[in-house]
Amino acid sequence: MSEQDTKSGGSSLDKALSLLQEVCVTPVPLRFAELVEKTDLPKATAHRTLTSLTEKGLIRFDEATQLYHPGYGLLELAHQAWSKIDVRDIAADQMKLLWNETGETIHLAVLDRGDVIYIDKLESQKSLRLFSAVGKKGLSLLHWRR
Structure with a gap:
């Protein structure tokens, strides 16, 4: 996502997908500050979006390590998608x-x-x-x- 897209708006969906993709493709789990830096999202937007993704089970947040991981909800979605293909x-x-x-x-x-x-x-x-x-x-x- 370009800096202009994130700073000047971009859709909420684009921002959520940017965070989700970053959490899923990175070889090691990331902390909040690293996600903000990689996606170039404002902290408040990143926090609000990560909270929503976590509530939906698409991202997991480990309180002990303060790291974000792909959520098990992704597996449920993948299973549903594959069952229709x-x-x-x-x-x-x-x-x-x-x-x-x-x-x-x-x-x-x-x-x-x-x-x-x-x-x-x-x-x-x-x-x-x-x-x-x-x-x-x-x-x-x-x-x-x-």
């Missing part, structure tokens, strides 16, 4: 591209406790085919390591 939709274009280039059967799979589970498939039009089905388990990773 269908990896098949995300992979569809790339699977189709690969299928067009190779003409081979293309599988999309997830790893579940060491097993591969097929979640999508584009079948080859060639006469030699691999039998598989969406929802079925593939070879365990243990088989591939031997």
Whole structure:
């Protein structure tokens, strides 16, 4: 965030996201003064915004060390976001591209406790085919390591 954005206004959301991002991406937890310096926010604004983020669980403040950490509320939000994303939709274009280039059967799979589970498939039009089905388990990773 530029100095002009923070000093002359900028949205409250921009300020909150700037603080949240700084807390999350820094390799070590930061103190209040360090966050103010890195984000160039006025102290009162930084304090008010950090308090709101802490109340929402997006940031944790450790009273003993006076350090700010990412909050567990971020994990809850991430879980909710991931639950609404269908990896098949995300992979569809790339699977189709690969299928067009190779003409081979293309599988999309997830790893579940060491097993591969097929979640999508584009079948080859060639006469030699691999039998598989969406929802079925593939070879365990243990088989591939031997």
